[in-house]
Amino acid sequence: MLRILLTLFAALTFSTPATAERVKDLGQFQSLRSNQLTGYGIVVGLAGTGDDGLEYSTQGMKGIAARFGITLPPNLNPALKNSAAVMITADLPAMAKPGQRLDITVSALGKAKSLRGGTLLMSPLRGADGQIYAMAQGNLAVGGLGVEAADGSKLSVNVPSAGRIPGGASVERAVETGFGDTPELTFNLAEADITTATRVAAAINQSLGMGRARAIDAVSIGIMAEPGQEARIALMSRIENLTVQPADAPARVIVNARTGTVVINGAVRIRAAAVSHGKLTVRVDEDPRVIQPGPFSRGRTETEQASDISVIEQGAPMFETADTASLADIVKTVNAIGASPADLVAILEALKQAGALKAELVVL
Missing domain, CATH: 3.30.1360 (Gyrase A; domain 2)
Incomplete structure (x- = not known):
């Protein structure tokens, strides 16, 4: 896999000439940026998968009822299994005008197991300045699925506690650029x-x-x-x-320590250096033996542990990198010695410390 990955990057680097790009693909004008909107709302119509009487969910439902002139008793705490408190997020594009529609993401805030089949009630979306810029409402499209049986077993596919509403918000105010x-x-x-x-x-x-x-x-x-x-x-x-014609990217080696992925761009160069990298294998064999007591004795059957530890060190010949070696030379050398991703990372770190690797080493 490592050989295929490095060969692919070498082919892309040395076969594709640099081309000019449009200015619009290199950045954007300072005034033409999007703005983040957030809001708090209530989703109703759930099939018993809601918050089940959480205090903030109950307060939200009382606030919604108050909009229609309905006053619920202060000591009333209904079990709101069919509703859930949610947070709403959206991006307001640059120069968006009142009446335009925005896609919104709705995420459960409390114990709701699933938002499938729910409807978001009208909720304001505010910007960083606290002003209302959009109003959100609509039926959720949830890609996840959650099922719970009577014996406590559960099955969850994707994330059923979050969903989207395409065009679920209407812009009410334009941002002054x-x-x-x-x-x-x-x-x-x-x-x-x-x-x-x-x-x-x-x-x-x-x-x-x-x-x-x-x-x-x-x-x-x-x-x-x-x-x-x-x-x-x-x-x-x-x-x-x-x-x-944008400038060439700086020489950089990206190492993902969690997945073992190593990416080297075409600007990387290596000075002359000699490298020797061996492999050390430690093997532990367990061979327990059962010891039986003698006939008519009062002894007990016991297990005697027997372990055999061996260390195998595979010698590796020293190889030399040419002065200002390119990415193609690096690929050939790595393929020749059969280095694994972990070995390659160790070699690159050592070359960097020795001053032979003329690139920025980034470990993710």
């Missing part, structure tokens, strides 16, 4: 890179005229623009469709 009045437009790269930021600014200047754009830092590019939303929208559309 203010990009029409700012002194200049700001384009932010998705990944910080000084070279890419400089190239994006140069491409904008080449298209719009010198001095219109400047690289503020490794992420942001400032663009001079005329005031007014219509003029700036046209300018932003023009900039987004410019093509730029």
Whole structure:
């Protein structure tokens, strides 16, 4: 598996030439970002899989009843098996206008076993500033399934305590972007890179005229623009469709210690080094023996433990890496010695400590 993975990355790295990309694929304008919305609500219509009388679920139901002029007794604590308290989350896209629909995710807050078949009652969704930006309501689509038998046995498929409502929220308020009045437009790269930021600014200047754009830092590019939303929208559309040759990614080795996955990008280089990596195997064999007492004796049958510990060390020849070895050379060397993912990680860490690995080693 390791051989196939490394060979695949080598083929992709050395057979695919770098191509130019659109500016819109490298980042986004600072004013055009989404906003997170959250809310609290009650799901009703469950088939006995609700919260079963939790205090906050009961308070939520009393609040809903109060909307319709119904006042429940203060000491009433009904067993709300057919309802559940939930948290609602959604993303409000940039420039969303009142009346547009949003997809929402509904997740159980308490002991509800399943939200299948439930209906979310009208609930407000608030932004980070505490203002209401959308209202949510609708029937849940739950992909999970939970079944519980009378003897206590349970079966759960996926997560039945969470679901989605496509188009379940209606936007009630637009977010003020203010990009029409700012002194200049700001384009932010998705990944910080000084070279890419400089190239994006140069491409904008080449298209719009010198001095219109400047690289503020490794992420942001400032663009001079005329005031007014219509003029700036046209300018932003023009900039987004410019093509730029992004900078090569920095040399990096990614190691997932939990799964044993090792990914090496094409910029990795290794200086001249000699490596010897052997394998040590410890084997423990247990051979217990049963000892019987003599005839007519008062002894008891006992078990005598017999263990045999052996250590096998497989010698490995030392191999040498050439100066500025490329990814293809690394793949050939690893395949030649038959290193496992764990062995490869140990070799890379040692090369990094020795100063021979010219790359950032990232362990997940």
